[in-house]
Amino acid sequence: MKRFAPLAALLAGVIGMAALGATALAVTRGPSGPAAAYASQSLGYSVQLPAAWRRSTALSALVNNGSLKVGHEVFTVRSTADEAGVLNDPGPGAAWSYVAVVEQWRDPLAWTPMAWATDPLLAGWAQGQVVENATIDGHVAAKVTNGPRFSVAYYVYDAGRMFVVGYKIDRPDWKPSAATESDLRAIVASFHITP
Amino acid sequence: MDNVPTRLSAALRGTLVALCVLTRLAFVGTPAQAAYGGLRLPFPPGRAYVITQTPGAYQNCAATGGSHCIGNDIWAYDFGLHIGDQIVAAHSGTVIRYVAGFGIGSCDPAFRNDANYIVLDHGDGYSSIYWHISYNSASVAPGQFVAQGHPIADAGAAGIVCGNPGDHLHFAVEPTPLGGQSATQSVQIRFDEAGEPALGTAPVSANRARYSATYVGGSEWVVLGNGEHHATTGLWRNTGWDSWSQTNSRLGTFGPEPPQDHPSILTGTNRVGQSQATVAPGQVASYPFELIGPPTPGIYRVYLRPVIDGITWMEDQGVFWLVDRR
Numbered sequence: 001m002k003r004f005a006p007l008a009a010l011l012a013g014v015i016g017m018a019a020l021g022a023t024a025l026a027v028t029r030g031p032s033g034p035a036a037a038y039a040s041q042s043l044g045y046s047v048q049l050p051a052a053w054r055r056s057t058a059l060s061a062l063v064n065n066g067s068l069k070v071g072h073e074v075f076t077v078r079s080t081a082d083e084a085g086v087l088n089d090p091g092p093g094a095a096w097s098y099v100a101v102v103e104q105w106r107d108p109l110a111w112t113p114m115a116w117a118t119d120p121l122l123a124g125w126a127q128g129q130v131v132e133n134a135t136i137d138g139h140v141a142a143k144v145t146n147g148p149r150f151s152v153a154y155y156v157y158d159a160g161r162m163f164v165v166g167y168k169i170d171r172p173d174w175k176p177s178a179a180t181e182s183d184l185r186a187i188v189a190s191f192h193i194t195p
Numbered sequence: 196m197d198n199v200p201t202r203l204s205a206a207l208r209g210t211l212v213a214l215c216v217l218t219r220l221a222f223v224g225t226p227a228q229a230a231y232g233g234l235r236l237p238f239p240p241g242r243a244y245v246i247t248q249t250p251g252a253y254q255n256c257a258a259t260g261g262s263h264c265i266g267n268d269i270w271a272y273d274f275g276l277h278i279g280d281q282i283v284a285a286h287s288g289t290v291i292r293y294v295a296g297f298g299i300g301s302c303d304p305a306f307r308n309d310a311n312y313i314v315l316d317h318g319d320g321y322s323s324i325y326w327h328i329s330y331n332s333a334s335v336a337p338g339q340f341v342a343q344g345h346p347i348a349d350a351g352a353a354g355i356v357c358g359n360p361g362d363h364l365h366f367a368v369e370p371t372p373l374g375g376q377s378a379t380q381s382v383q384i385r386f387d388e389a390g391e392p393a394l395g396t397a398p399v400s401a402n403r404a405r406y407s408a409t410y411v412g413g414s415e416w417v418v419l420g421n422g423e424h425h426a427t428t429g430l431w432r433n434t435g436w437d438s439w440s441q442t443n444s445r446l447g448t449f450g451p452e453p454p455q456d457h458p459s460i461l462t463g464t465n466r467v468g469q470s471q472a473t474v475a476p477g478q479v480a481s482y483p484f485e486l487i488g489p490p491t492p493g494i495y496r497v498y499l500r501p502v503i504d505g506i507t508w509m510e511d512q513g514v515f516w517l518v519d520r521r
Contacts, residue, residue, distance in 0.1 A: 059304065065298060065299070069297075088304060093266065093304065094266075096307050120295070120336075120337050121331055124293055125293045126292045126293070127289075127290075127338065148293065148294050
C-alpha cells in the first residue's frame with residue numbers, strides 16, 4: 001500500500017491540476033470558505049471575500065483626472081495596522097503584494113477585452129506574459145498571466161466600461177501569513193458585474 | 196537647469212565622499228562590494244541633472260527617511276529630470292517590461308500600481324529600470340533591443356511621486372525580474388563617467404550620441420605611378436546608439452586636403468559608401484574605395500571622416516591616406 005502512495009499522490013496532483021486547468025479559463029467559482037459579499041457602488045461590481053479579507057481603504061481610489069481609468073479597489077488580508085506598517089515602502093511595496101484588485105476604465109470605443117489586453121499602451125506588456133481567451137462572470141474576457149501589473153488579470157467589457165480583475169504577488173517574502181493564492185483566485189473568480 | 200553642470204571643488208567633493216562613506220558605515224553597515232558597472236548616465240550626452248536622492252546607503256536614513264532607505268530601492272538614484280526631458284539607456288538591453296499608459300501620479304500609495312516604467316534586460320542577469328516616464332512617451336517597443344544611449348522615453352511624474360508635480364527619473368539596476376515580478380532588489384551601481392554621484396551634484400552625461408564613429412584601421416602609405424589604381428578599405432566602428440545604413444552612411448573627404456566634402460585628386464570623389472547593408476552599434480563598417488596615382492609626382496593626402504548623409508558628420512580623428520606618386 002505504501003509503495004503506491006507516490007502514484008496516488010501523482011494521480012491526485014494530476015486530477016488537481018486538471019481541475020485547476022478546467023477552471024482557469026472559465027472562472028465560475030467563488031471562495032470555498034466563509035465569505036462576505038462586497039458590492040461596489042462606485043465601480044459597479046461585487047465580489048465574495050474570504051474570511052479575514054477586506055477592502056483596503058488606503059489602497060483603493062477613484063482617479064477623477066479625466067483619464068480613461070475611473071478607479072480601483074484593492075482587497076487585502078492584512079490588518080489595517082499591518083498594512084499601515086508597509087504602506088510607504090518604495091517601489092511596488094509589500095502593501096501591494098498579495099492583493100486582489102478590481103479596476104474600472106472607460107472604454108468609449110468598445111475595445112474588445114483581447115484588443116485591450118494586448119495593447120501595450122492600455123495594458124502594458126511583459127516578456128513571457130500569456131494572453132488567453134477566457135470567461136468570467138459569464139462574459140467574454142481576456143486573461144493575462146504574468147503581465148506587467150498583475151500576476152493574473154482578466155479584462156472584461158460591459159456597457160462602455162472595461163473591468164480589470166486580477167491579483168498581484170510580487171515577492172514571496174512580502175506574503176502576509178494569512179494570504180493564499182487560492183483566496184486571491186477565489187476573489188477574482190467571484191467577480192460579478194452589477195447593473 | 197538642463198545642460199548646466201554643477202562643479203564641486205575637489206576638497207568639497209572629497210568631504211562629501213568621506214561623509215558618504217561614514218554615513219554608509221554608520222547607518223547601513225553593509226560591507227563594500229563590487230558595484231555593477233558598464234553604465235552611463237541615463238540622459239543624453241552633455242546633459243547634467245541634479246542627483247535628488249542617492250541610494251539609502253549614502254543617506255542618513257534615520258534623519259531623511261528617504262524612499263531609498265528600505266525595500267527594493269536601497270541602491271536606486273533619483274535624477275532631477277523634468278516632464279518631457281529625454282531618458283536614454285544607461286546600458287544596452289532588451290525591453291522586457293513596459294507600462295506607459297498612466298498620467299500624473301501622486302504621493303498617495305493608492306496609485307503605486309499605476310506607475311509607468313520600462314525595464315531593460317542587459318542579458319547578464321541584471322536589468323535596469325526607469326520609473327515615472329510620461330504617458331505614451333516610450334521611444335522603445337516591447338521586446339526591442341536597444342544600444343546604450345538609445346532614447347527610452349520622456350521623464351514624467353506617473354506613479355508614486357511626491358511634490359508638485361514631483362517629476363523625476365528613478366533609476367536602478369536589479370537582478371532581472373522573473374515573470375510576474377515587477378521589480379526585484381536593487382544592487383549597488385556605478386556610472387562610467389560619474390562613479391557613484393553624491394546628492395546635489397549634477398554629473399554630466401557622457402552617454403553615447405546617436406551617431407558616433409571610432410577609427411579602426413585601413414590608413415596606408417601607398418606608392419603609385421601615374422594613373423595606377425590601388426584598392427583599399429577604411430574601417431570605422433559604430434560607437435553611437437543608432438545603426439548605419441548603406442543608404443546614407445558614407446566616408447567623406449575632410450580638410451585640409453582636399454577641402455571638406457570636395458573630390459580628392461586621389462579618389463575622384465568626395466564620398467564613398469558603406470559596403471554592408473546595416474552596421475549595428477558596436478559593429479565595424481567597411482568603406483572600400485580606390486586610390487589613383489595623380490599625373491604629377493609628389494606626396495598627396497586624402498583626409499577622411501565618416502558622415503551620415505543629410506544628418507551629421509561624425510568625429511574627426513585626423514585620419515588620412517598618403518600617396519607617394521613617383
